Amino acid sequence: MDTYFEQFDRDGALRETEAALPAETRRDLLLGALAGGTALALFASEPASAATKGDVAILNYALVLEYLQSSFYTEAERRKALRTATAKQTARVLGSVERAHVAALEQALGSAAVKRPFFDFRGTTENEDAFIRTGVAFEDLGAAAYKGQAHRIQSKALLQAAISIHSVEARHAAWIRYLAGTTPASSAFDEPKTMAQVNRLVASTGFIVRRPTTRSRRRPRFTG
């Protein structure tokens, strides 16, 4: 597990969820998502050479991360399990901002936008300590992920937009680090993360899961 996640996973919550994965292993999930053509394919399809797939692919990659963050905060607010007013306010405000990021990316991508993955946050939205630790990990990851793509973005206008979002993610990281009782900004320089690194970290959480099977072609046997 990455240092970002290790640092804020003192109780091993993320590691536990990783270990608690049922028969669906992380690798299975990745392969399943690829076969199903879901958003996770973007993470998994990042080649070792990091060849540019174009600005659309980068926007979709950003969209998956924004889906992850916005779904996390929105669920935390809706589950009403956070104890303190500060944590509640964090989920409420950060959720609204991440949803705005999602809306902007969806609008820009139009029909090229990937589908929202199916998430299972495994109780981290219903326990304040786990919520804060996971939030720190997500925001650090978001800032590092945007930074890792900056040099690959061809359009100056999109780069400008990405930088605008990146600095907001960094503010969020400082905000929730402060909430976690950690120094908000202790490094002089932040390191970027590649798509492959981000992919591994997201997969390690087990938060992106297969969509449950709710459709069937079986002949109905309802009462009629």
Add this chain to the structure above:
Amino acid sequence: MIRGAALAALGGVTIGVALLLLDRSSDSPPVTRPSLVAAVPADDPLAPAPAPGLSIPAPRLLANGEAVSVWAPLRASAVVRAAPSSNASALGTLPARTPEGTTNIALVTGNGVDRQALWVPVRAAGLTGWISRAALGGYQTVDTLLEVDTRAFTATLHRAGRVVFSAPVGVGTVDAPTPTGDFFVRNVLTRYSSAAYGPIAFGTSARSETLTDWPAGGFVGIHGTDRPDLLPGRVSHGCIRLRNIDILALARLMPVGTPVTIT
């Protein structure tokens, strides 16, 4: 004092701009500048940044009292208990799969309770109680609600509090009445070959109270029909029948997990 500081800052900016312009017109050898000057466009160092390529809307908070329902799939068969504790009496066991072979789901009816382990209140087929959070998968939300009126013979779908669909229906006869109460849609069946059920059938968590020995548990469906001439009325064994054109329209609007209130 503040005014003085502002003037000093403005003066500093003015001097900086003047030095920059002076530098551009100078004949002196180019000086290697490591950072900011080298980063701005070569054609116009003072050009503003390009407009962002995305239109980012203003953040919107969740509405207070938003009308959403939460459901979750079952990871495995799980015991429903009378209280949020593994020591509470067992009310029954929820299977992981439905008789139709789909993932079984439960409607999450309230907030969780953390007592050493997390417990959440649920409503499932025939059972209402508490289930371990670990037995459930990821939460999903819907903003739809289907109301079926067995006296007016109508089905009305609401989305975010607004009516988006309404159609006449057939319901159970007096001998096999459609059960009343609060239920939910738990799966969708398509592409089967049975004219009697029409092109699409929704499975619900509602169960017939009279046809207890019906195959596959006597669950009530919401489906099409090959006898539209009988609608509306009391014509079924408990299922809610719609004209095929109506069930197709409903299928485009009603996701799995939608609560169903039958009165």
